[in-house]
Amino acid sequence: MNARAIIAKLRQGRSPGREELAWFARGLADGAVSDAQAGAFAMAACLNGLGEEGRVALSLGMRDSGDVLDWDLPGPAMDKHSTGGVGDCVSLVLAPALAACGVFVPMVSGRGLGHTGGTLDKLEAIPGLSTRVEEARFREITGDVGCAIVSATGNIAPADRRLYAIRDVTATVESVDLITASILSKKLAAGLDGLVLDVKCGSGAFMKTAEEARALAAALCDTANDAGTPTAALLTNMSQPLAPALGNAVEVAVCMEVLAGNRAAAPRLHDLTIALCARVLALTGEDEAAATARVETAIASGHAMELFSAMTHSLGGPPDMDSDWRTHLPKAPVVGEVTAPRAGHVAVIDGEALGLAVVALGGGRQVETDRVDPAVGLTEVAPLGAKVAAGDPLAVIHAADEAQAHAAARSVRAAITLGEAPAPADLILERMDP
Template sequence: MDARAIIAAVRRKQTPDPEALVWFAQGLATGAVSDAQAGAFAMAVVLNGLSDEGRVALTRGMRDSGDVLEWDLPGPVLDKHSTGGVGDCVSLILAPVLAACGAYVPMISGRGLGHTGGTLDKLEAIPGVNIDVSERRLRLITREVGCAIVGATGRIAPADKRLYAIRDVTATVESIDLITASILSKKLAAGLEGLILDVKCGSGAFMKTVEDARALAQSLVSTANGAGCQTMALITDMSEPLAPALGNGLEVAVCMELLSGNIKAAPRLHELTVALSVNLLVMHGAQPEDAAEKVRTALASGAAMERFADMITALGGPPDMAVDWRTHLPKAPVVGEVTAPTSGHVHAMDGEALGLAVVALGGGRKVETDRVNPAVGLSEVVGLGTQVERGDPLCVLHAADEETAMEAAVAVRQAISIGEAGAHGPLIVDGIT
């Protein structure tokens, strides 16, 4: 095995043997592969790609470069992954819903990236929550509560951690092969029996077109199945925020409303959470009608709320989250409406611009060392097609001070186009099995 020979093969548009790619992934974790070699490999893959077999081998090697969890539980071990979008807080609802339906969800999540929020940042908007837990603690919470949303330890897919850092500084992030291996190496290291992927497309997503989203979804599904994990994907629309709120604490508040049974608080978020949950249960033998009934009952009965609250307590959060959650979420000192500059219908929304407006408020990171303000963001964001009169609210803005509030208001008005009413497509665009 020789890193130079592997790089040269990819440069010649030849996929190395699976054993060689597994060795290369192990070398990323052990240091046998240098930074220069890792960067050269990433660039070769960006330019020439890997075969399906090669992508599976690289993913398996990165998965096996650290700890791979094994479970002995009285129900299926399931999870989901989203490629990221504005107002996407599905994980906070889906994990406890599945737990209430008898599944186990050890969800290893990440932080915000670019204009999109991160599940871990949202959880940390709740006072006392600590997502940095040991493997022993992850196992205990998963077994006792049914779900645990935590950060990855340094022993989970260390090859990916190293390669991702190098890709970030060598302009080699945008490769379907490398994105696939990065996402799946961490997810499959959790020892899953089933995985569902939410691959987003539209203005608020990283993949702007359906075609790009479909290509990524097909790569993820075929690779995960090739690596031994039953997987499917939904391609979903992100031409407007999934929830009517952007910002960590504000998105948690919307999730708590849904877990309290208030579906009207976020109909699109509710629809997608139910669809993803039902498809996962069906993948593991449930009939569609039975799965749908279980999921809706978990939400309506308060069973999912109970699981969520138990998880928060187990992670160090307040013990009364289920009944008194409003008092625990942070509140911004400056709150006010952003109003429509003209009359008409909400014709289009630049989701990425809305997400970046929240980052500018302090709700995300411009550099890795930035501290996130969990109180800031946007709430009560209008939906596509909404008719507004001049002066009607487009959203409610939550800011740390007047200056950032004024700047964000300008950005929001620029991101929301008002004109003639138009037709809008479905939330779920396609499914890949």
């Protein structure tokens, strides 16, 4: 067993065997595989694929590179995972909403990847909050609050943590096999009783077409169900940002509005969160229509907001996020509108380009060592179909300086095409059941 031989086999279009991939996963975790070798492996996998057996083997090998948790809770341990998109901050609303419905949500999440934001980066925009906690503290918060969103500890899927960071900066994100292994290594290691996947397609997603998204959803569901974790999926539309904000603090702010009962602040975010929560509850045996009503009540009553505040305080954040979040979230020094150059309807949105504009502002990483600026981003992004006159705002930029703001304005204008209003599209495109 050695990394060079495994990479060479994959480069030649031959899938490494189960034992070889398990060895490679251990090498990622213990340092036997170098960064250069990990990058070469990711590129070869991205270009040639691993095959179905290789995908399962890498997922399980990365899961077994660290600890596999089990839970002793007075309710099911469930989770949701998104394959990534722009303005996708569902987890911040979903976790406390499910906890308010009696489901425990031990969520091991990730950071920004490519043009998409990361749940952990968004949470850590809250002053004082750290998602790096030891396993004992993770268990304590989950049991006491009902939900905890944390980074993988040193003992949970360490192979994925290493490969994830390398994929982010080597243009090797868009691979069904690597996405499957990355997602499921963490989720299977978390010891879940069930999992719902939000598999996105469109300009703001990694999978641009419904066919690509369907293939990824099938790979994820088949692998997870074969591993013994009941898993369902929704294919969802990412032809525009899910929330009208892209960035870290600005997305937290939108989530707080939704948790406060203001659906109008982000109707697509609200509606998809409700649908995903109901699907999670259905996996526990609850009627999905009744579950939908129960989740809506959990948010409207303020219970989900209380649990979000309790969770963030347990992770080091301020004690009053539920009542004073506007004061706590960081704000960028330069804020300005991007205006429409002419009249028309918002016909097409290049979501990936908008995401990359936020990365260029400092809201994501271009190299592994970059520090994320939590305050920068875009807000009030005009939705598809919006009618604008010349000079009307297309978005609001939050930047660290004027030069970055001007560069972002050029990117935003290039990413939004004005023309005829597009036909309305469904938010949820397809369901996949276990």
